Amino acid sequence: MLSPTYFLPKERFPDFLNALKSLGQVFAPVKVSKQSYSFKAVEKASEIAFEALRTILPPKKFFYPQSETLVKFEDGEIKECIEEPVFKVIFGVHPCDLAGLGIMDTIFEDSPGDTHYLRKRRTSMIIGLSCMPDKHCFCQSMGTDCPEKGYDVFLTDIEDGYFIEGKSSQGQKLLADAFADKVLERAREAHKDRYKRFWLDRSEAFETGFKVDNLRSTMDLEWENPVWEELGDRCLSCGNCTPVCPTCYCFDLVDVAALSSKQDGSGDAERRREWDSCQFVGFAKVAGDYNFRPGPVDRLKFWYRHKLHGFDDAYGFKTCVGCGRCTVSCPSGIDDIVKVVNILQVARQEKDEGQPK
Amino acid sequence: MIPGKTPYLSVKGTIRSIVPMAQDNYLFDFTERTGSLSGCRPGQFVELWVPGVGECPISVCSGRVSESIQLMVRRAGRVTSALFNMSEGDSVGLRGPYGQGFPMEAFKGRDLVMVAGGLGVAPIRSVWQYALDHREEFGRLVLIYGMRHTNDILFRQEFKFLLRRRDIDIFIAAEEVVGPALPPIAMQLGRVTDLLRQAEISSDSCVAVCGPPVMYKYVIDVLKERNVDEANIHLSLERHMKCGIGKCGHCFIGGKFNCKAGPVFALPEIKHVPEAIECDAASLQGGLE
Amino acid sequence: MAEIKKSTIVIPEVTRVEGHSAVTVDILDGKVENVKLDVFEGTRYFEKIVVGHKYDEMAHLTSRICAICSTGHVLASIFAIENLLGYKADEKTTLLRELMHLGMIIESHATHLCALVLPDFLGVEDLISFADKHKEEFALWTFLRTLGNDVQYMVGGRSFHPVNLHVFKLSSHPSGEALNVMAHRLKDAREKALYLAQVFLDLKLPAIPSFEPEYLALDYDSPTYGYFGTRVKSSKSWLRSIEEYRDYLGEYPVAYSHAKKSGNAAQPFMVGAIARLRFHSEKLGREARQLFLSSELAKGSCNTMLNNLAQSIELVEAVYRAQAICETLLQIEEDEKASPGEARNENETNIDRLLDKLPGAAVGAVECPRGTLYHYYDLDEKGVVRAADLITPSAQNTQRIESDIRNTVEARIAEVEDGARQALLQADLETLVRAYDPCNTCATHAVSIRVAKR
């Protein structure tokens, strides 16, 4: 049976927010500079930047924090660090980010499951929100433009209010309660019509994109395309493209030793994970200083390949969700995935056409 | 479901003995009481933790793992140096075993060629120990071991005994004589590839290879000359590794986590993966060919 | 023929001062012949380092002259450039800059007084015994310097070598919450600052026969005791613009030292806390003013050792003033919330127009913990530095330190040849040098007097 759908008039939004707040701390996009947004704790609806498309960091930061201690060595014993997560409500997550969370889930759920991530993830509620693409959005190309999983409730903006669907059971319960409290109305036919129209209009609104069906072979065939060298020359190896990516999961593990009077090394220590980036020189270096990806070109190509078909084999999906964050946060302007794919596809096509029949 | 324990938790391993093997290469023997490492298969590895310093992946180099586990470690940097400063009775953290190891079951009933370069002899040792323990289940055993300098030889004592055995053919070579004229075991001057050309290798052999990144391409070329089927060539790849469990992304190559899907791969799996077995020209200077 | 006796007092490295310096006193036939304060801190030629760099780089380049006074250098460079461009910062920026400066005053004075000077009077020589045997003083220092550091951290982003202060503006403003917390911490610190001042008020000082020097300090219109200004006042009752600093300072390098000396050889002058209090004591708040009035300073004593006390009075004033600024800033924030939309960044849009004033040259000055600091820059039409001149307070005091040493040794010349009393003289000399809080980026207790015969 289909779960019921609801309508939230915009003027009732503060009440809806209160309902969310009663569950736990609410985080939502907030404007932090002329053109940037960030998920931050909010108290009032007025703090929320509903217009935000992409935040600087994706919502992965809530479940996979920038730095966290996994294991510690204390009083000569190896101990697990279990932190009891506090319930969080993340409001305003767009379809691309929902897909991103889905990918993070797959990686961290894969055996052996990552307790640290999963505990936090299961102690949260994700409230999705519809959006209108700008010139950098290409989730449509990646097939992540419609919410499929990874959320509890989804809000579609239909002008004077929101059309609301519940996905998970905790999401449906939230809606049922809010309905009982008269914060929500049942969605009527008119709402459903506008909802459909919204999604149709939205699919027409994409300004940019590419065909994905040949990505894998294109990447392989154009592995020596001169465009890589051009991009490599401009690459700062600053790593900005990876922390901002909703699906980049790479981390470094570092030990933090406590000051200790025990000189035999049995003093306390922590083992901490911190976000890392494949764009840094030492990322793939092994003993003997052999580096599998010594130059910026090698690392950039690796990144593109990983995003565009890296997980095809391992998990059967691509790890780019088309949010455009890398494109807007590259100081050098070289992480324009759409542009690069188009160049590669054109080059490939030219070769195909040049081939004798 | 959410597992009860963090997968990053190690168990305590206590150093039972330390045997210096060659300069900067020591064989460490650890006792581990929980038995969590006892199912270890040849070619698998563990993450060794020196608290306050860090972790590093080290191949298990004993064919049998029960109460004790042996690791051959080369002093390469911070963690390994810290380990070298330890003495018998000191403890470290160990977690694992990780990775796929060599498909010993699939090797059974066939000739097995083992090719080791330098420190790559450590995981290969677990292979020959396993094979000798199950001698009757394998066909001919050929062991090829190459190194840069004559005094780099590891497991010298063990080789003395092995060389006397009739049921395994052993070829050892070094590129250069350094230190005492020639070690007291049969050793030639040359490269792994030279030995491969000497050895009698049937085209339906299975091959287990481990060595420095530069070695693979040349070994594969010779094996192909011998008409060995690509599908029977198994290579153990070294990659920068942090977590060992397919999360940290450091060892990711061409769609696979080396720590989980590897470190041992059959050649066809990685043949077309960029970076997997290529090597840059610069590091070849003075290299193996 | 009578034997001519030559002796030398050498303090090879003065400890517990910032930087490295040594003192040599040559005594010939019972007369002091030569006094040298030798700063062997390596040469860093900042006047050349900055040439070729853009005006907005001056703050972080010159801050590296000295960690303790880094805020002073940052502000002096900013003031010089703003003076040149005829720019006047808005109220909030000015207040935050003053707050930042007070943070430095609190931190620097606390460190000098508690960690560098007090050990002399407590009779401890190493940190461990200081920390162990004088827990209270040690804790007092920790408390006050942390406070000063945190004020600088809050405003400048770092407790020294701040990153947030720039020409025209601050790149970000401390949050209301941070200001509020700081205001409370400053309030709690009053008592400790007053206690420290009392300690110095009660100290018995060694006899140093000082004579009245010419005192110089910045003059300003602000009704509160401050550290910024564009005029200089002299105890010889003249008042001049800092733009004319060359005329009244006259700086010349000395061969034996890497720190340039300033002053007129005939008449050394003194800058620093004593000078500032002389001119502006009436602007002090009630508590600091009371302390001042009950001290020798109010009677016009020129004993250099009183510099420590003067600093402790400034420290009290700084704590009170900093708290007041935090409160004013909070008030401004309230007002802004009440009437939002007033364009605060109108200045920013005019930067290009301001730069039309280039090329040109100008001077900026601030009162650092140790005295007046001058920065002079000559910029080309793109805002690139063509020439610079940087005059630190320690350079200005060098001559006076030397003359103080000379006077002391002359007055106590009998002690030079007297083994038992010699050590005491040396210790007193070191204490004297330290009282100036010289910032040579340093002075050891191993003062030796060598007597040579010829």
Place this chain on the structure above:
Amino acid sequence: MSAAAGSGTNHLPTIAVEGLTGCAGELLVILENLDKLLPFVRVVRFPFAQSKNEGGAVDITFVEGSVSQKHDLEKLKRIRANTRWLVAVGNCAVWGCVQKGALCKCKAAEMIEAVYGSAASSIAAEAMDAAPLDSHVAVDVKLSGCPINASQFLAVTASLLRDHLPYIVSKPVCLECKLRENPCVLIEDNLPCLGPVTAAGCGALCPSMGAACYGCFGPCEEPQIGAMTTILKEKGYEMEEVLGRLTAFGAVIPMGEKWQK
């Protein structure tokens, strides 16, 4: 760790803190964090902070400042001979900082002439071209920063007290900047942010306050100077200015040579 200079009853490891030519910034940072160290070490030399200083062997010596005069070099050699671990602290000691950066434009002698005029000759006799410690002696650990970050300093000390080499990141400032979720000032405000080529450690202090990183921690591992220059030029900065900024904190000397022309 052996208490090399351990005398009598005190078995704590010994440390010394010394300054060559610098601004005393690291001395200050260490002084301010000394209370945290005192339970674990014995401070045998720290002339900036205490009067009773011993000579002789030490376990760890922290050295601030660059080698800029003969006196510094003699002192450094003495330090090296007497310490087990020599830790270069601060940009001056690790890279040479601003005084080294200035050498891109002219030689030390020229600068002395310009600053000291007639007195130049006696000063010049003492002076050397400013250089980091490792151009003269072997350095065991290099902790950069201008000034060093206190928690990094404590972590390095903790490792050395256990006789382990510390882990010091040399990834770029951008990493810390993005981890703090700062808007990028290079992209949004066109400020000349050097974060992409500068070593992390400060916690991306400047960009977190809305200002451009000016490189005070020295270069990151393999800084992409070419790309950095290209991007700043595209943003309208003149080559001369870009080179000035890149070399100011002493690090990227190869670029500096171009600046000399």
